[in-house]
Amino acid sequence: MKRRLIAVLVVGLVLFVSVVAAEEAAKLLGDESDGSRAQPIHLIPLFAENDKGEKGAQIDPNDEFAMPFSTRWTCGACHSYATISRGWHFNAVDSNAPAGRPGEPWLYFNSKLGVQLPLSHRSWPGTHRPERFGLTPAEFTKIFGRHMPGGGPGEVTPTDTEELAKQYTSGKLEVNCLACHNAHPGQDQGSATGYAMQVTKGNLRWAAAASSEFADVTGSVADAGPTYDPFMPDETEKKAPKVTYDRKAFDARGSVFMDIVREAPKQRCYFCHSDLTCGPNDEKTEKWCSDEDVHMTAGLTCVDCHRNGLAHDIVRGYDDEAAISGNAMAAATSCRGCHLGDENGNRPTGGRLGAPVPEHKGIPAVHFDRLTCTACHSGPFPSDQPVLAKTSRAHRLGTINVNKETRVLPHIYEPVFAKEAVIRANSTPTIGPNRMIWPAFWGTLDPNDAVVPIAMAAVTEVVGAVLKDVAPTDTGDWSELKEEQILRALKALGASGQAKAVYVAGGTLYQLDEAGMLAGRKDHPAAAPYLWPIAHSVRPAAQSLGVGKCTVCHSTNSAFFFGKVDVDSPVASVAKLTKVQYEFQKASHARTWVFAWSFIFRPWFKVVAIGSSALIGIVLLYFGLRALGAVARVLAEQNK
Amino acid sequence: MFQVLSILALAAVLVGIAAHWVLTPANGSRCVLRGAVHAFSLLLIEQRSSLLGALKKLCYLVTAVCFVVLAITGFYPTLVKGEHISGFLMYIHATFAPIFALCMAILAVTWAGGHRFTAEDCPWMSRLLRRVTRLQVVADNRPWPCSLLLCKATFWLVMFLMLPLILSIVVSMFHILGTPWQHWTLALHRWTSLVFVLAVIIHTYLAIRIRMAS
Numbered sequence: 001m002k003r004r005l006i007a008v009l010v011v012g013l014v015l016f017v018s019v020v021a022a023e024e025a026a027k028l029l030g031d032e033s034d035g036s037r038a039q040p041i042h043l044i045p046l047f048a049e050n051d052k053g054e055k056g057a058q059i060d061p062n063d064e065f066a067m068p069f070s071t072r073w074t075c076g077a078c079h080s081y082a083t084i085s086r087g088w089h090f091n092a093v094d095s096n097a098p099a100g101r102p103g104e105p106w107l108y109f110n111s112k113l114g115v116q117l118p119l120s121h122r123s124w125p126g127t128h129r130p131e132r133f134g135l136t137p138a139e140f141t142k143i144f145g146r147h148m149p150g151g152g153p154g155e156v157t158p159t160d161t162e163e164l165a166k167q168y169t170s171g172k173l174e175v176n177c178l179a180c181h182n183a184h185p186g187q188d189q190g191s192a193t194g195y196a197m198q199v200t201k202g203n204l205r206w207a208a209a210a211s212s213e214f215a216d217v218t219g220s221v222a223d224a225g226p227t228y229d230p231f232m233p234d235e236t237e238k239k240a241p242k243v244t245y246d247r248k249a250f251d252a253r254g255s256v257f258m259d260i261v262r263e264a265p266k267q268r269c270y271f272c273h274s275d276l277t278c279g280p281n282d283e284k285t286e287k288w289c290s291d292e293d294v295h296m297t298a299g300l301t302c303v304d305c306h307r308n309g310l311a312h313d314i315v316r317g318y319d320d321e322a323a324i325s326g327n328a329m330a331a332a333t334s335c336r337g338c339h340l341g342d343e344n345g346n347r348p349t350g351g352r353l354g355a356p357v358p359e360h361k362g363i364p365a366v367h368f369d370r371l372t373c374t375a376c377h378s379g380p381f382p383s384d385q386p387v388l389a390k391t392s393r394a395h396r397l398g399t400i401n402v403n404k405e406t407r408v409l410p411h412i413y414e415p416v417f418a419k420e421a422v423i424r425a426n427s428t429p430t431i432g433p434n435r436m437i438w439p440a441f442w443g444t445l446d447p448n449d450a451v452v453p454i455a456m457a458a459v460t461e462v463v464g465a466v467l468k469d470v471a472p473t474d475t476g477d478w479s480e481l482k483e484e485q486i487l488r489a490l491k492a493l494g495a496s497g498q499a500k501a502v503y504v505a506g507g508t509l510y511q512l513d514e515a516g517m518l519a520g521r522k523d524h525p526a527a528a529p530y531l532w533p534i535a536h537s538v539r540p541a542a543q544s545l546g547v548g549k550c551t552v553c554h555s556t557n558s559a560f561f562f563g564k565v566d567v568d569s570p571v572a573s574v575a576k577l578t579k580v581q582y583e584f585q586k587a588s589h590a591r592t593w594v595f596a597w598s599f600i601f602r603p604w605f606k607v608v609a610i611g612s613s614a615l616i617g618i619v620l621l622y623f624g625l626r627a628l629g630a631v632a633r634v635l636a637e638q639n640k
Numbered sequence: 641m642f643q644v645l646s647i648l649a650l651a652a653v654l655v656g657i658a659a660h661w662v663l664t665p666a667n668g669s670r671c672v673l674r675g676a677v678h679a680f681s682l683l684l685i686e687q688r689s690s691l692l693g694a695l696k697k698l699c700y701l702v703t704a705v706c707f708v709v710l711a712i713t714g715f716y717p718t719l720v721k722g723e724h725i726s727g728f729l730m731y732i733h734a735t736f737a738p739i740f741a742l743c744m745a746i747l748a749v750t751w752a753g754g755h756r757f758t759a760e761d762c763p764w765m766s767r768l769l770r771r772v773t774r775l776q777v778v779a780d781n782r783p784w785p786c787s788l789l790l791c792k793a794t795f796w797l798v799m800f801l802m803l804p805l806i807l808s809i810v811v812s813m814f815h816i817l818g819t820p821w822q823h824w825t826l827a828l829h830r831w832t833s834l835v836f837v838l839a840v841i842i843h844t845y846l847a848i849r850i851r852m853a854s
Binding site: 602 | 724726727728731734735737738741742744745748749752756757796799800802803806807809810812813814815816817818819822823826
């Protein structure tokens with residue numbers, strides 16, 4: 001018995017040591033910091049990926065048929081690529097990754113066919129999975145990979161043989177470390193030969209190299225011949241992708257100095273996370289006419305708040321994130337985390353990074369239960385109507401040949417003050433500013449009354465034939481659709497085998513009734529607008545809502561409660577419809593209006609209350625002094 | 641904690657009043673219904689035909705109505721639902737509050753003289769002074785009117801509590817107090833209102849009993 005026990009203990013100890021050793025062995029040189037805040041010098045050799053998907057030869061700039069370097073095998077020599085590729089920017093296709101707060105979707109649009117559809121691999125309510133829309137990961141990557149940092153759908157291995165062959169040629173869109181961590185001003189994401197263009201042309205294997213300052217890529221996979229093999233050099237393939245390295249960038253040992261920094265410069269973030277707010281009457285605006293986020297002007301960068309470790313589980317910065325995210329800094333780098341700290345903690349943690357601790361003088365505490373910080377401090381100052389906004393990912397900002405018209409699709413409106421989705425059970429929904437899009441797409445009704453989008457290929461073929469006479473607009477705006485055209489399109493879809501075809505646009509679901517006529521339903525959840533919270537740009541405190549006056553929000557003509565929100569639709573008959581902001585806050589008109597109207601009497605309330613207090617105070621003082629006098633007289637008589 | 645303490649305190653006061661009413665019956669009907677009607681009619685005090693009397697009576701009735709509305713709208717969400725006042729209840733509460741404040745100020749002016757402590761109220765004072773001090777106070781063994789004394793005391797308590805009750809809300813409307821102080825003034829308003837309501841209930845009960853006795 002004793003011997004058996006000793007044997008079990010020894011085996012257990014051996015197993016423990018081997019596991020620990022294995023863990024230690026798995027960590028690469030760059031996975032853990034030694035604590036130095038100095039930037040390590042990246043004078044490193046570059047490696048390509050071979051035809052087996054493994055580490056290939058070192059890049060030789062003198063090789064006429066040099067391969068593009070692979071970030072997996074170059075950066076991955078010191079930094080665990082597998083761990084990094086599970087980070088937030090890369091894990092959209094991972095069904096185990098928590099979706100968290102709804103965010104900006106990918107927007108597929110076609111102005112002529114009346115399509116404006118929010119897509120996401122994440123389970124955000126109101127978005128649709130790309131595969132249900134007929135987009136394979138490869139097609140999705142080709143369309144949207146321009147503003148993706150790689151990984152995710154770009155690295156999904158297809159099961160279809162034909163798709164697999166295509167991926168062999170084009171390569172996978174690896175995590176492009178340079179997209180964030182290259183501090184060199186030559187990092188090229190958006191030019192005619194940069195990252196975005198390479199992805200669009202299908203040159204996924206070449207995209208990271210093309211983005212670097214020391215490599216140039218010409219040609220494209222799409223233009224190459226049918227027998228093109230990237231691993232078998234062929235001089236006859238003149239239009240195939242070709243990478244040319246700057247020989248001066250390589251030293252005598254074939255290593256390249258790469259200006260890699262831990263803290264991504266804001267310029268890198270801006271390529272994917274820029275936005276442009278249009279004027280109140282859809283007039284064009286210029287970047288120089290608006291200010292950056294106040295945190296930037298104060299000297300912070302994006303990654304001062306949006307931090308991550310090796311796991312790249314980057315902080316998104318919303319309340320309740322700490323309950324979902326594994327990032328240790330999620331709570332500390334939210335608005336409250338930096339500015340107020342942990343109010344229930346044992347030690348002070350507010351005022352991080354020089355953040356002022358707000359006093360919020362004169363603001364009743366109920367505001368902090370009902371509103372997010374961003375409601376008063378972020379986004380454009382609300383005007384009578386939300387305005388159109390453009391974002392990098394939706395409108396291809398920063399790439400070439402961008403349509404700069406204000407009404408170009410997709411139509412994103414901001415700010416719309418709405419109750420935000422509850423992330424954690426038992427937490428109270430709060431009101432905050434959002435961007436909003438009205439989905440428009442062709443779909444079918446399933447037995448559960450849910451709408452499934454019809455694949456774009458089928459829509460293009462069937463609906464496109466019906467709408468062939470509809471002309472696209474010069475501005476990129478909707479081409480106007482008439483109800484008669486919708487009717488014909490639904491009938492055509494039905495005839496093509498799409499049972500119970502419907503069209504969703506502008507908050508209405510159009511379907512054929514039993515008589516074959518067009519009927520509209522305004523209450524269907526599939527037609528509801530998709531909203532996602534915004535947190536930038538943060539305005540200075542002096543420009544926050546309610547500064548100085550409560551009536552900025554609490555009045556019967558305030559933009560916050562009574563602003564008119566356009567119902568965006570290509571359908572001609574609903575083009576002028578609007579909703580009111582309070583509808584998105586789940587409030588009633590009567591209650592909202594009565595409360596706003598009551599603020600007219602607030603000054604009188606103060607006058608009456610203070611006057612009454614003064615009168616009561618005078619009475620108390622008078623009779624109190626008289627009583628004191630009487631007591632004093634009594635005591636004086638006693639002393640005689 | 642506030643919810644529990646409020647319920648306990650209100651229950652204790654109401655039970656105490658009921659017990660006092662049963663154990664020490666005042667003049668008047670012992671029938672509950674008749675007694676209630678009698679007590680209600682006593683609210684129509686100062687039945688003077690002068691304009692001033694009528695105005696004072698009106699002011700008192702308006703105050704009583706405002707008090708009931710404010711008490712219900714203020715305590716119902718807290719005691720019954722366990723949540724803060726909000727929505728239409730808050731709008732009603734905020735509408736009746738300034739009217740109540742104004743009426744209370746008028747009552748303070750018109751009633752203060754009649755609620756002064758007099759020598760007849762204070763035999764207990766001489767006894768207290770003799771017990772706790774070394775002053776040579778003449779003994780005064782006259783029976784002292786407990787109900788009247790308590791009635792006056794609760795009147796002054798109510799008037800005194802009006803100040804923090806009003807100012808705790810009004811001050812929060814100016815750009816003076818930050819968030820921690822906003823929480824504090826809200827708590828002050830809540831607790832003050834509890835004591836205020838208890839004092840008003842006791843005062844009203846005693847006022848009715850005194851008038852029934854007289």
